[in-house]
Amino acid sequence: MPDLIQTFTERGDLAHLALLLWATSASALAAFALRELTAASRRFDDFVRELARFNEHFGGK
Numbered sequence: 001m002p003d004l005i006q007t008f009t010e011r012g013d014l015a016h017l018a019l020l021l022w023a024t025s026a027s028a029l030a031a032f033a034l035r036e037l038t039a040a041s042r043r044f045d046d047f048v049r050e051l052a053r054f055n056e057h058f059g060g061k
Contacts, residue, residue, distance in 0.1 A: 005017065
């Protein structure tokens with residue numbers, strides 16, 4: 001990694017390096033957010049399913 005950074009600094013491509021780091025971190029953040037959203041959706045689905053089972057067991061009709 002230091003060799004890669006040295007190559008970028010010698011060629012004056014710091015803007016490209018910064019853009020690469022920004023894109024990588026933004027993509028990682030998006031993947032993390034999507035994974036968390038999927039997990040939250042799954043937990044909510046489990047909750048609704050259990051609530052339906054509870055209502056079926058103790059509910060009126």
